[in-house]
Amino acid sequence: MQTEIRKAGPESMEKAAGLLLSGELVAIPTETVYGLAATGLDPLAVQKIFAAKGRPATDPLILHLPSPDLKVAVESGVLAQPIPHCAFHLAKAFWPGPLTLVLPRGSKVPDEVTSGLSSVAVRYPAHPVAQKLLQRVGVPLAAPSANRFGRISPTDAEAVREELDGKIPLILDGGKCETGVESTVLSLLDDEPLILRPGKITAAEIGGVLGKAPKTQSLALQKDNAMPSPGLLESHYAPLTPLYLTDQPITQFPAGLEYIHYQSPQKNLEPNRRALCPNDDPYSAAQNLYRLLREADAGGAKAILIEPIPDSPIAPALRDRLHRASSGTARWDGHRWQFTAKK
Ligand code: TXA
């Protein structure tokens, strides 16, 4: 199959809507990362997502809603009662935006979307192209990140092509993603809301609406219990080159490795050294993360080393993705880098 990249505009979006409504896949921009979209209530269309990504059927998908009104989602069978009150408050506060809510699943949602769970993850994205397309197709779009399973999420149209060339007919180019890391996933199934995946919307911000900051499900727990979010595998978001986290700023640069600084100590870095946050804005580190990992991955090095992420509102999301992407830790022993594999 020929994969076409087209700038998002009235014509290309009409073509995208036609493809989606006939059960085909289209990669679309969202404010977080690019999504691989199919109409979310059609089991056959949704199955194509799993085939194109090589994603196991046990990893449930997010439905992107055509309207931010949760009542509409209940009436159309996407969600089921009881929807907790706080869900309405959270949707009002953060939608459109990078917050995904896990809620009771409605009768119209096929098992393919939820991996058979009785819950479904929903969000209303902020990217104008995603919104217009959702409005045009009028049904929720199931869309995981538009990468092959376990690999780095794409934050521009070219990165989608690197991942899925030949597997999908169309990539809608809506520019570089503004957030750069995937949405915060918040489960509202229990009395105690729980963050299953940290993102740009922080526990503190959610707490400001709920009256109490939610807990974040720890990686260790996710590994042991395999629930409540079966898709949150620890090894994820990974480059092919092994990635190691250092516990201090990197000051030693033997050849054959790629180095990712947080902020660069100097202007003109060697080609194997990159800076995640060239200015003082921590959100730019999130915008740059996946692109830099892709570039470092293409460098042909034996390993990629990455410096610690300093505290900021977006730091939990960055540390979560880097931890999942990592093979272990690296430490300079005075002569060489020593690598310790992740347990
Ligand atoms: O920002 C995003 O969320 C992007 C854009 C494209 O919207 N999408 C995305 O989708 O990151 P994906 O499939 O890569 O990640 C969805 C996450 C998975 O970790 C999955 O386990 C979790 O959401 N999830 C989906 N349905 C769930 C459910 N019913 N219960 C718990 N976790 C669920």
Ligand code: MG
């Ligand atoms: Mg993903």
